[in-house]
Amino acid sequence: MAIVDTSPLGQGDIIRRTSRTDDIWDQVAVIVTADCDIARDKHAGRLSCVPLIPVSSYLAISFLPKRISRIEIAIYEKLLAIMRQNQIALLGPDAVAISPKRAKHWLLSTEPLAICRRLAIPDEQVESFVALADQAKRLTASADQSFDDQVARICESEHALGRGESAKLRTRLSNDIAAHLRDLPGDALFLRHQTSDGSDTGYIAYLRIIREIRDERVAIKASQMSYEITHERWARLSPPYIYALTQRLGNVFSAIGLPEEYEASRDECGSLLIGNTDAS
Template sequence: MDEPFAEYCEVSVTDPLRQGDVLEAVDAGVSMWRRHLLVMTADCDFAYAKHQGRVTCVPLLTADEYLLEMQIPKIREQLVRQQLKALRQIFSATTVPAISDRRLREWASEQTPADIVKMLDLGEADAQKARAALEAVGIMDTLPDDLKECVGLLVKAQLAGASPPKSDGAVKRVVNHLRGVYAQPPGDALFLSAIGPGQEAGYFAYLRHIEQVWEPEIARGPSHTEFAYRRISRMRDRFTHALVQRFAMVFMSIGLPQQYEELRDLHAEIQGDNLV
């Protein structure tokens, strides 16, 4: 009978610390960025002490934490932009002075939509649409700590806003984006179904946030001695290599100034002219 699949394997207390090891904070009260860490320091650095005792790690966030922290803001911004665009279209046909998107968004959280619309003295049709858009923006900018509640508010905001979609469409717009992140995550993250025994609820390794831990503070297994972290597992080689490759790609990309790109394009154009 085949063993259940897991991205990690168990490791003995006698095994040295290595790249791909999963660390768990002893203090349950640490932030989500330090609760579970994945060791990224290379094995050769451990072998030859090149790391000077500093173990470089990236956080392993629960799926809910990652989606709430990294993906929900993207969805929120897209949806808010739609409502702000509707407001600008209304105002463009009136004598309402130009108002920046930032100020509109702040205004929606400072006063009720009804009071704002009354101040703007809009016609009935425009007033109704503007009131709906402002209400939607206010709902979207409510920031709960729970992923399910946050999704519910984003759906509610779409249905309350200007030109609302059907209920199913409002749900799909949010939920399909979140589901898609599992199969096609951004280049700076990777989904892992489990990171150790009893840690099987689903996690994302977030590769853009770096933490360092002193090696003497890491216990290689359960210990009654005072340590900051204990090792609970090790990622299997294929997943370790995939994570390290993604980690490298995040920091390999180097943006160059626009002036350089303009000069580069000019040289390419001149060269093209010289060759024909």
């Protein structure tokens, strides 16, 4: 265990599961229950926690898939142009052009060489068409893969589109990721944790998910470890970060949107207060 003191559990304590799980939302969490509620036993023995997920996992869920989608569009548009060009050459200018949806389905369900033969794509275009079609399949499949796989497919695909060399593309993507982390949405807070072996790990506190964990199942010292224990205290946030997290958590759930009808009614009321001053 990273923290060896026996002070009571409190707001800002970071806990982690004692058993292995592949669910990134249920591995590490930070306690957000107020210290005064814990001290006065107002929390009924239940600790409210928000999940901490590795930065790479967060990016693989929230940031990289959007980039993959944009690159996908560019690749499939390029493939579609080649397919339509050869479709016209094969069937004549009056042929009904293949739709983007049908073309994508065909590319994902059929070997590229078979498409080349069906559309009579010239030999000098076959190699580049097949390579681009294979890359499109790998890119589409990467949307549900790991951060490293997504990064690799993004850079490969942009290189295939002629957008630069791999090293420069990785640098550009790295800069974009850094910019995204500087401007996270209000429901996410970046936290950096130095582990006991000295390595740095970045986490995102995701504030839209709140889970309850019974405090009796969280160990704060090694002697408490037993089969009934599900979590252990691992680390603790320092005051500035506890306050920032609490403030953001409140902002996430205090913002209340109102319907468009309300907005229209308000604007109309404002316009009618003065009325029509046209003398004519």
